Amino acid sequence: MVVADEPVDYSDHGIPNDWSHAADYSREFKRRAKETSRWPIGEICTNARVVSQQAIDAEFAKDQRIPPGWEGFHTTFGATGLNAYSRPAYSRDGKHAALYVDTHCGVGCGMGLLLELELTDAGWKVVRAVGAWLS
Numbered sequence: 001m002v003v004a005d006e007p008v009d010y011s012d013h014g015i016p017n018d019w020s021h022a023a024d025y026s027r028e029f030k031r032r033a034k035e036t037s038r039w040p041i042g043e044i045c046t047n048a049r050v051v052s053q054q055a056i057d058a059e060f061a062k063d064q065r066i067p068p069g070w071e072g073f074h075t076t077f078g079a080t081g082l083n084a085y086s087r088p089a090y091s092r093d094g095k096h097a098a099l100y101v102d103t104h105c106g107v108g109c110g111m112g113l114l115l116e117l118e119l120t121d122a123g124w125k126v127v128r129a130v131g132a133w134l135s
Contacts, residue, residue, distance in 0.1 A: 002077045004084040005038040006053035010100040010114075016130055019116055021091035025098040028089030035087060051077060070106045081105040088117075095119045100132070110135045 011033035015022040043049045059076050060068045074080065086100035097117045104110040112132035117124045 001048040002056070002073075002079040002082050003039065003044065003048060003050045004053045004056055004082065005041055005050050006084070007035075007037075007039065008084045008086045008100055008102050009033045010086040010089075013100070013114075013132065015098065015114070016128075019098075019128065021096045021098075021116075024091040024096075025089040029086065029098070029100075032087040032089060037087075039085070048083075056082065067107055097124070108135050 009029075011030040013029075015025045015029075019025065038053075039050045041050050041052060056073070056077075059072050062072055063069050073082070082104045084102040088097045088099045090097045095118060097119075099115045099117065101113045101115065102110070103113070111134045114130045114132050115126050116128040118127045119125075
């Protein structure tokens, strides 16, 4: 899996109204959208690594088809898919967070997912997941 180093901006999208920290998350996504930091390039684990968005865009630009195919991406990066993550948006109490994930696996293959996490004694745990889009 390849992860883009450029975080996804989720500031213009909605948070489910029934999420108790929805206002905090919306405010935080908007605030964090102004940040310019990127995820560090390199291996995350055995099957995942962060790659520059510039390298990803350059690979797709080689294919003149509209939309470009994924064969070059698969060959160049040796990966079956591409993920991009937003910067996390935290609740005021710091014990809850929202994170948006974009997953792409080919033409007409992908999904967007909004996650709500809660900080527990064991670390961050996903407590809700809502689909944002599906292809």
